[in-house]
Amino acid sequence: MIKNSLILLVALFFACQANAQEVLPLIPKPLKAAKQTGSFTLSQQTQIVANSEVKQLAQYLQAELLRYQGLSIRTADKAAENYISLTLVNNRGKKNAAWYQLAISPNKIEIKATQPEGLFAGISSLLQLVRQQSVNKKVVELASWEIEDEPIYAWRGLMLDESRHFFGKEKVKQLLDWMAFYKLNKFHWHLTDQPGWRIEIKAFPKLTLVGGIGSHSDSLAKAQYYTQEDIKEIVAYAAQRYIDVIPEIDMPGHATAANKAYPEFSGGGSPKYPEFTFNPGKESTYQYLTQILREVDVLFPSQMIHIGADEVHFGNQHWNKDEAVQSLMKSKNLKDLPAVEAYFVKRMADSIKDLNNEVLAWDEIVSGTLSTEKTTVFWWRHDKPEILKDALQKGYQVVLCPRLPLYFDFVQEDSHVVGRKWAGNFVHWQSVYQFPTKEITALPNANTLIRGIQANVWTEVIVDAQQLDYKIFPRIAALAEAAWTPSQLKDQTAFESRLKSHFKLFTAEGLYFFNPFNQKASPELLTPAQRKGLLPDNEAQTAAEKGTIK
Incomplete structure (x- = not known):
């Protein structure tokens, strides 16, 4: 009996070894x-x-x-x-x-x-x-x-915020290389926001010369932006890798950098968020933004433009006393500020559609009046599942990118300090891998209207390339399998084994990545400012946990 058991154990050992080699x-x-x-x-x-x-x-x-x-x-x-x-x-x-x-x-x-x-x-x-x-x-x-x-989702995306901190052309190309490596095919480029305007618009040169000055951590940082020739080069580089580049030009909120350059189109803000909005009451505002979008359309052949349209309530209080806005409300019978916001979004969406582009926007538009035709909603508020249900019920196409688990500026372990948490929760690679949940995929219309998934990399506290790599790798690999492989074929243990074999490729590329299996080998990097406690921004952290910022 003992001899037979030993033979069986040896046979099982070699069978397991053979199977391991055939992975x-x-x-x-x-x-x-x-x-x-x-x-x-x-x-x-x-x-x-x-x-x-x-x-x-x-x-x-x-x-x-x-x-x-x-x-x-x-x-x-x-x-x-x-x-x-x-x-x-x-x-x-x-x-x-x-x-x-x-x-x-x-x-x-x-x-x-x-x-x-x-x-x-x-x-x-x-x-x-x-x-x-x-x-x-x-x-x-x-x-x-x-x-x-073949993939389960046509949209397999990664978003990079370069308004808050700027990383440059070569870093973007490196990210595109890794996206192609993992078969991700949508690069969502967040180019405008409060800290800086990062895309050259020839009709309005001060957008970059003035609006490009500063970053989230340094309001006096020299102007950094992409020229139109830079944009063309990156778009061509992405196209060779079958990646669509989708620009985001944020409006009507998150307009501080633009308003610094052209204050005549500002709709004001609030005490906490000054000069936060474009002015929806001035006809010249629509002409100005449409001219910007015309140049954007020429630069990006993806025929998709993301207009943000989120968090407008942060800084639209000035609309209550702005003469142009109040006149608009009376002439168009708009009962409140959300109605003004919806009016603005519809007008700019019509301009985008007139340019033969699809309109992309964050999930706040679900409560507005925008038609579902050529419109895609990006569901980001994980704590508001009813918004996702409403979007699907109304017939909007949807890209899933909820904070938990697809915001890569969130920390990867409880002990990490650079990045966000939500009620103590963080974004480990395992939670990325297991997304989307059955609760989401079982929703009515989910099979026909969910275009895919996307991870978002906001950069308030990501101040350099090494910290960017640390946040993206290895979670990008988990994102890739979540977006490509049917849930019934996913195996977290087997994925872990394959993931470990990719670490040598990260090292060969010079990436400083997080190793969740050997955390001592890749400690979290902090800049001198972060070590002094200047970052992360505690006020922003508190707001994030309350659900008041992206």
Whole structure:
């Protein structure tokens, strides 16, 4: 009996070892994956076979293999052996634009898709596998797999706030690289807010020259912003990675920086939030903002503009005595300030739609009068689930980005001090991974109206690139799997194992990331100001816990 038990234990041990070796080290986890026999030898003799229709994708694959593994791979019209083929196929049963098949066999690697976006997803999977293997004398050995894959959500997003602290073009490109690595495809760029205006508008140059001065931690910081040439460069960089860049031009609130530059369009504010709003009572305000949006439209081919439209009540008290606003209320029979806000939002939304753009806005618009046509609501107030239900009931498309668990400026552990908590709760990678909950996905209309999910990175207390990395990594990986992989296929334990294997990639990239499995290896970084207690802003922290700021 003892001998037989030992044999059984040994057999189980080797079976577990074999299974462990057959785990596909991809994030997000594919829909289907089957291990095959043998391996493919990737070397400088390997060729990429692609016709003219997908030549740019072949060039991207070439560039990434050289960049990360030092491999110079040629392209070819046809090859006899040891090649990578990129092929668009006619599969009418597959409507998902990101659907792809990846087959790695001893003689070839085949990536097939119905659309270029799917081919790119397959290339991203291949590159992720390649980057996790060592290079020995310009050779990489890849295990054979057959993969079929597609995402559950079309919107897989990350938002970066650069009004409060500015990070610059190269950092944004690095984030876009990691988004592509994890198959995230929507970059929401928060470019205007109270501390600074970060996008050049040629018709109104003072928006950046004056409005670009300052940050959340230093009101006298030199003007920092993106020129229109910078914007074009970043948008093109993102497009090569099949990422849409969506600008946010916040209105009618969060307008302090703009009003510093052009006070004639200010609607005033409140004692705590001075010069917080644009003036909805002046016709010139609508002409001014529409001209800004016209330039924004030219710069961003995504055909989506986010107008914020949140937290207006912080600073609209001056509207009660502003002559232009009071005249508007009488002429349009607007009974209160929320009605004025709704009027403003509808007019600016109409301007955006006239530019053939979709209107995106935070969830405050659900209580307004905006039509559901070409409109998407971003549900951010996790403590107000009734707003999400109302949005779905009214027929709005929705992107899920609730504070808990998708605000990456929240701390990752209870002991961390740089960032926010909500009633003592923080945002661990596990809570990101388990989102969305069944309570959300079971809501009426959820299957048809929820476009996807997005993490938001607000930067009041994120003052430099290292702190930004620390907040984003490794939670971005959990976000990717939550947005891509069906809930029934998710396995938190297996994900943890795959996640750990990605840490060496973070290190190789020079990222200072949070290691939740070895916290002593990655202690939280504090700037000198934060060590002195100047940040985080205790007043802002208290307001956040009360639900009064984003």
